Amino acid sequence: MTGNLLINVENMGIQFGGLKAVQGVNMYLNRGELVGLIGPNGAGKTTSFNMLTGVYTPTEGIITFDGKKINGLAPYQVTQKGISRTFQNIRLFKELSVLDNVKVANHSLARHSMWASIFRLPNHFKGEAEMEQQSFEFLKIFGLDIYKNELAKNLPYGMQRRLEIARALAANPKLLLLDEPAAGMNPQETHDLMELIAFIRKEFGLTILLIEHDMSLVMGICERIYVLDHGQLIADGTPEEIRNNPKVIEAYLGEEVIS
Numbered sequence: 049m050t051g052n053l054l055i056n057v058e059n060m061g062i063q064f065g066g067l068k069a070v071q072g073v074n075m076y077l078n079r080g081e082l083v084g085l086i087g088p089n090g091a092g093k094t095t096s097f098n099m100l101t102g103v104y105t106p107t108e109g110i111i112t113f114d115g116k117k118i119n120g121l122a123p124y125q126v127t128q129k130g131i132s133r134t135f136q137n138i139r140l141f142k143e144l145s146v147l148d149n150v151k152v153a154n155h156s157l158a159r160h161s162m163w164a165s166i167f168r169l170p171n172h173f174k175g176e177a178e179m180e181q182q183s184f185e186f187l188k189i190f191g192l193d194i195y196k197n198e199l200a201k202n203l204p205y206g207m208q209r210r211l212e213i214a215r216a217l218a219a220n221p222k223l224l225l226l227d228e229p230a231a232g233m234n235p236q237e238t239h240d241l242m243e244l245i246a247f248i249r250k251e252f253g254l255t256i257l258l259i260e261h262d263m264s265l266v267m268g269i270c271e272r273i274y275v276l277d278h279g280q281l282i283a284d285g286t287p288e289e290i291r292n293n294p295k296v297i298e299a300y301l302g303e304e305v306i307s
């Protein structure tokens with residue numbers, strides 16, 4: 049047990065050739081928190097997610113998750129530790145059904161052994177049935193059950209975004225990282241998504257870190273917000289504090305209106 053602290057990031061940074069894309073980032077999330085990560089284009093938000101999930105190894109700093117250092121772990125090991133994510137550009141198995149997309153992600157949760165699967169022992173079929181049922185339950189939560197047998201590529205855009213979150217959740221994370229979940233959604237879809245995020249967080253006892261350009265969403269559901277600009281944190285605080293922070297207003301001038 050590591051108390052209330054779930055993830056702690058100390059002095060995190062990464063350099064690509066001569067470019068310091070992210071540097072000196074300190075942040076933390078307590079269990080159960082819903083925190084936003086915002087900043088202008090190119091500020092280093094996705095790069096930070098890539099470091100938290102093992103896609104990139106930071107060139108400086110320490111990331112501690114659930115009391116253990118996770119720098120240098122491969123992405124699948126980070127997932128096993130309990131961090132799942134979605135991507136800015138939707139990454140689904142487009143030629144698989146909606147249900148199978150969730151089942152694939154759910155596979156790491158399957159309680160039946162690999163040997164039972166390989167030799168198709170009775171436990172395998174029991175495990176398969178359980179997994180199918182569990183995956184279907186996820187689809188229901190996301191309002192995707194009616195699309196169960198549809199190929200992922202045929203889903204309306206907003207539903208594809210939802211399926212991405214369902215998949216990330218099926219890996220049973222403690223920490224969920226959402227990279228622009230409302231990108232390309234209309235205001236109604238964004239509003240529904242906001243409610244869904246609040247719901248799954250409560251229902252699954254999740255901790256969530258969210259990158260988002262839609263300020264109504266960020267300001268509406270996050271308890272705390274970190275602001276990145278040119279690879280460095282320039283502010284952190286409550287939505288109210290962030291909205292009134294002169295540095296943040298300056299960083300966003302000409303790009304976003306913080307409302």
Ligand SMILES: Nc1ncnc2c1ncn2[C@@H]1O[C@H](COP(=O)(O)OP(=O)(O)OP(=O)(O)O)[C@@H](O)[C@H]1O
Pocket residue numbers: 064067069087088089090091092093094095096136
């Ligand atoms: N693999 C890489 N090699 C070189 N430069 C990179 C690499 N990945 C990211 N960068 C650079 O790091 C900087 C931060 O990019 P990043 O995608 O993290 O920004 P962002 O805040 O997520 O932006 P956006 O809001 O547009 O998605 C950019 O200058 C980008 O070009």
